Amino acid sequence: MLMPVRPRPHLDCVEPYLPGDSARCGTARVVKLSSNESPLGPSPRAKKAxxxxxxxxxxxPDAGAQALRRALAWCHGIDPNSIVFGAGSESLITLIARTFAGPGDAIAFPRFSFAAYKIAAQVAGACPVPLPEPEPASDDSLVRMADELTEDVRILxxxxxxxxxxxxxxxxxxxRLRNALDPNVLLVLDGAYAEHANxxxxxxxxGHELVDATTGNTVVLRTFSKAYGLAGARIGWAHCPPVVAGALDRVRxxxxxxxxxxxxxxxxxxxxxxxxxxxxHNARWQPWLRRALEDAGLGTTGNGVNFVLVDFGSPARARAAEQHLRRQGYIPRTLVEYGLADCL
Structure with a gap:
């Protein structure tokens, strides 16, 4: 009897990423809020190009993306050879995980993080390690993550x-976090919302200065999906030390x-x-929305981003709020898979 073709066993545990819902609500006007996309869309020059x-x-295409590479290097004051491109940040997340970790290794991240980190660890055959979430506005709790890492952690x-x-x-x-980490741990700083936070x-x-100042153990990820309004174009980039850039370029x-x-x-x-x-536009209206929600008695977080995390106090209230928003033509993001069932 012929044996069926099987994927590698460690891939059986991978749960597909659930993107923000795009389903229409049955209303004439639909406002999609589930993927943190730019309400202004891309630059008219970008659309023309x-x-x-x-x-x-x-x-x-130009495999080395030389024109864009030179422009990014000039804009950010970095070495053009330190840039690696990908189809959005998540492709680079997976590429980094596959290149620098594997079976027997671990990849760590704060508990309430972008789901792509866990998936990338699983695809690489590494063990995903959720860490205690840093406390709001507590630098010390962020730095304490270094104390939570075991010797098998290769990427944070x-x-x-x-x-x-x-x-x-x-x-x-x-x-401080970088200085507290073992030099053998690759720190990957995901700056998807950096333009808003800046x-x-x-x-x-x-964190670009850490890429230049350290010895091959810090990477900064950036994207054109959020502030630049090019989510549909699927383009991100990584600022890497030479050893990392060289390795990623060999396997991308x-x-x-x-x-x-x-x-x-x-x-x-x-x-x-x-x-x-x-x-x-975001700096004006995102804080306005937070204040309005807090005036209504709801807890919110969201600094330097183009979204607001709203805590409704219970899963039932969050579900009711989601259903009400959908009836009005708004599509929020549910967060049950993140362990935040009380929130939208």
């Missing part, structure tokens, strides 16, 4: 600002980003006026 690639779709993912909690830590706390959180920095997809997305990202990056409008 995307469309301009239509006649060149028979051509492969920390989103700053965090998703879905919206917690944000100043640069000094992140530097604008609204005092003392915040994404040959053409990680399509040419239209590269063109849109390049044009969007250079349209600083549109980026300013996006972050200023």
């Amino acid at each position: 995307f469309r301009s690639e239509a006649m060149a779709l028979a051509r492969y 993912f920390v989103a700053n600002p965090g998703n879905p909690t919206g917690q944000c830590f100043a640069a000094g706390a992140i530097t 604008h609204s959180v005092a003392g915040y920095r994404p 997809d040959i053409f990680p980003v399509c040419r239209a997305s590269l063109a849109a990202a390049h044009a969007g990056l250079l349209d600083t006026a549109h980026l300013s409008r996006a972050v200023e």
Whole structure:
């Protein structure tokens, strides 16, 4: 009898990522709030650049993304050779996990974190290790995560600002965390919301200075999905030390980003006026929404992000709020899979 083809056994435990719901609500007007997308959308220049690639779709993209690489290096003051591109941050998360961890290793992250960290650990065959969630506005609790790590931990993912909690830590706390970690632990700082935090959180920095200052053990992830409004283009990048960049470049997809997305990202990056409008719009209305919710007696968190985490006090109240919002044409994000059933 022929044996059926089987995937590697450790993949049996992987639960697929559940993206924000896009289902229509049965109303004429639908407002999707479930994926933290930009309400302003992409730069008009980015849309024009995307469309301009239509006649060149028979051509492969530039595998090294040299034009965008040089522009990012100039904008952020970093070495262009330290940049690795991917189809959104999550592809880079998986790539880092597969490259630097495997069976017998562990990958750690705060308990209430982007679900892609756990999935990436499982795909790599490593053990995912949720850590106690840092206390709000407590730098010491962030640094104490280093004490929770066992010797088998190879990677620590920390989103700053965090998703879905919206917690944000100043640069000094992140530097203290890096200094408290074993040098053999790769610290990956996920800055998906960095543009918003740069604008609204005092003392915040994404952490690029740690990539340059340390000896090959810190990576910063960035994306064009949030403030740049290019979630559908699927493009992210990692700022890496030489040893990390070299390893990732050897094992990444040959053409990680399509040419239209590269063109849109390049044009969007250079349209600083549109980026300013996006972050200023969020800096005005996100705090307004938090105040309104808190005035209604609800707990909220969310600093330096384009979303608000709302605590309804019980799963039943959260479900009732979700159903009410959907009847009005709003699609929120449920967080049962994150262990936050009381929240939207």
